[in-house]
Amino acid sequence: MEVFLQQLINGITLGSIYGLIAIGYTMVFGIIGMVNFAHGDVFMVSAFIALVAFLLLTSFLGISSIALALFLVLIVAMLFTSLVNWTIERLAYRPLRGSFRLAPLISAIGMSIFLSNFVQVTQGPRNKSIPPMVQGEFVLFTKNDYPVTLSFKQLIIWFVTAVLLACFWYLVSKTRLGRAQRACEQDQKMAALVGVDVDRTISMTFVIAAALAAVAGTMYLMYYGVVSFADGFVPGVKAFTAAVLGGIGSLPGAVVGGILIGLIETMWSAYFSIDYKDVAAFSVLAITLIFLPQGLFGRPDVEKV
Amino acid sequence: MGGDAPGLRVDTVRALRDAGITALLAFGLFLPLVGFQTVTDVRNDLILVTRWPLLLAVVAVVGIGRLAYSLAVEPWLRQRALLPATPAPAWRVQAGKWFLPFAIGFVVAYPAIVLATAGFGRAVKWIDNFGIQVLIYVMLGWGLNIVVGLAGLLDLGYVAFYAVGAYSYALLAKTFGFSFWILLPLAGVLASFWGILLGFPVLRLRGDYLAIVTLAFGEIIRIVLINWVDLTNGYAGITGIPRPTFFGIPFNAEDDGFAAVFGLEFSPIYRTIFLYYLILALALLTAFVTVRLRRLPVGRAWEALREDEIACRSLGINTTNTKLTAFAMGAMFAGFAGSFFAARQGFISPDSFTFLESATILSIVVLGGMGSQIGVAIAAIAMIGGTEIMRELDFLKLIFGSTFDPTQYRMLLFGFAMVLIMIWRPRGLISTREPSVVLKERKIIGADLVKEGHG
Secondary structure, X not given: OHHHHHHHHHHHHHHHHHHHHHHHHHHHHHHHOOOOOOHHHHHHHHHHHHHHHHHHHHHHOOOOOHHHHHHHHHHHHHHHHHHHHHHHHHHHHHHHOOOOOHHHHHHHHHHHHHHHHHHHHHHOOOOEEOOOOOOOEEEEEEEOOEEEEEEHHHHHHHHHHXXXXXXXXXXXXXXXXXXXXXXXXXXXHHHHXXXXXXXXXXXXXXXXXXXXXXXXXXXXXXXHOEEOOOOOHHHHHHHHHHHHHHOOOOHHHHHHHHHHHHHHHXXXXXXXXXXXXXXXXXXXXXXXXXXXXXXXXXXXXXOOO | OOOOOHHHOOOHHHXXXXXXXXXXXXXXXXXXXXXXXXXXXXXXOEEEEEOHHHHHHHHHHXXXXXXXXXXXXXXXXXXXXXXXXXXXXXXXXXXXXHHHHHHHXXXXXHHHHHHHHHHHHHHHHHHHHHHHHHHHHXXXXXXXXXXXXXXOOOOOOOHHHHHHHHHHHHHHHHHHOOXXXXXXXXXXXXXXXXXXXXXXXXXXXXXXXXXXXXXXXXXXXXXXXXXXXXXXXHHHOEOOOOOOOEOOEOOOOOOOOHHHHOOOOOOOHHHHHHHHHHHHXXXXXXXXXXXXXXXXXXHHHHHHHHHOHHHHHHOOOOHHHHHHHHHHHHHXXXXXXXXXXXXXXXXXXXXXXXXXXXXXXHHHHHHHOOOOHHHHHHHHHHHHHHHHHHHHOOOHHHHHOOOOOHHHHHHHHHHHHHHHHHHHOOOOOOOEEOOOOOXXXXXXXXXXXXXXXXX
């Protein structure tokens, strides 16, 4: 029971990170029907930007308050990652919009290879580790000498995820931009006819996706304290799994899917085999797509002749 | 310049402004990761080092590039777009006719050409790293072309079958001592068996979803290879895999070795040349089988499936069998290539079968123009050969200083090239299709009319 509770806490934390990345996949897929293969690497780039920002703030500028530093790191990472993803959309995907379906996918795979190698070339192939940013934990209770803890890091991740999801939900459901997004999702031509700037809306979708990935990247860096250029692929695929599990195109689905994937992964590691934890996530992906292709919250995809 | 149409004038002010904006954007993009570098200092702490000159150089290059684009390239493109389309000149039509025999002649003569130009000592490198490496990818590209290009099933886990072939050969050869010539077909059979096995669950899936599930399968196989240490020796891989023999005559320095039997001086180059012709034969076999299959009912069913699955089904084509044969055929050739790979390297580990390999092979197929055999071959030469050439560009050290290592930038440029080629030619390098069935007149179909296959 106590192991289970602890894994539940760990799983939700990991799942929040996956959920934040998954929103990026699901939004982009919803609006332009493309699996943005480079999104996992955008997440990795954001973790590196956060790393640079953190070192800059603490060592160059000498900010000692961790809360302030973390907040600033988050803002900086969101800003720069948004810029990166905006440019990627502009350069690599926009010219291929309306082209044949494989072209953007290949372009995205190329972008993914480019991004991870760009980071490897500019920052070096070694793992980058930093001293823990946040220390300390609450001991919830102890049973059979096994303390169930909730660390401050985890609490911060929960809190930041919840706040950002609330902002994001407001953005999508209440603002003009959100309405434009949902309109483009349904019918781009029609949306353009009623005066929605489709290009701008799609750009903004990439910007929002990147901002959320940057939150995930910052949280990832804070949680694990280590990041490497190759860290984009596996979290990317898992987040995509989360998006598929929740029903691609569905925003609450992405978050729920993320948390489910996080839980499956931690539970699998705790009770079965840590070596095969990625197999668990990939199997969930395959099984979902085969038996429940519309996911938990998605609309079934009906093909008309 | 009075003859210029108004739309063709080069607007210098606008070009400068655009260049300025682009440079500013580049500054923002590259500031965090090029402007700063995270390095580990003597106390093993991570510190930041600034690289302002490099950042400024990158920004300047981007800005000047943008300026050159709007001043030179863009007007040229617009000018060209206004010109009426001219039919291809006669020499190009002639060249197109002679291209195939010439290309085959060249690849057959390639080892001799290399031996003549590079000399005995350096030839091994050029035949092995360049010739064999490219041909492996040509073969894999042609194999995947059956699945993606003909049947329209998007497969991102193709490397799994390559791995099955390689591990089948390695394990069976090491455990039972079977020869390469027995195991080559066996590896193909085993791989196609896996193709059917993994094909079954994904029969209902299409397009991107199919791609992602096959990706997941590919990764699962790799993770199993890593963790099933008793069988595969995990990350460490399998060493000492028996090398192929010249129909029973080994390539070694012994008295019964190839060199001694044929009265030659011993040199590793004979094995390399033999391997070169072996993979060339395998690749040509793949191409030949594909060309013939396209004319058989099953090949026509594949192409029909790519165009429209529902129409296919209503015409009474068994889509299950059609898809499974495509997976099996594609996987079989990957299995052949895998066993060749294991025999050539003498060492395999899960590192050779990452997702990046699958992505590379798929990109070769798509960049070449799906379904086009020559296009796939050209793409393989350009992408694999191009990145291999990066290893040889030592003269760049003279320009950028002795610490400059061009090999570092191989994959960076590879990814960048993928994006650029897609933007330049979204349909691939060769985007026309030769129909396998014609009514009265033989016409080339533009790729726009060919469906990309939602699988």
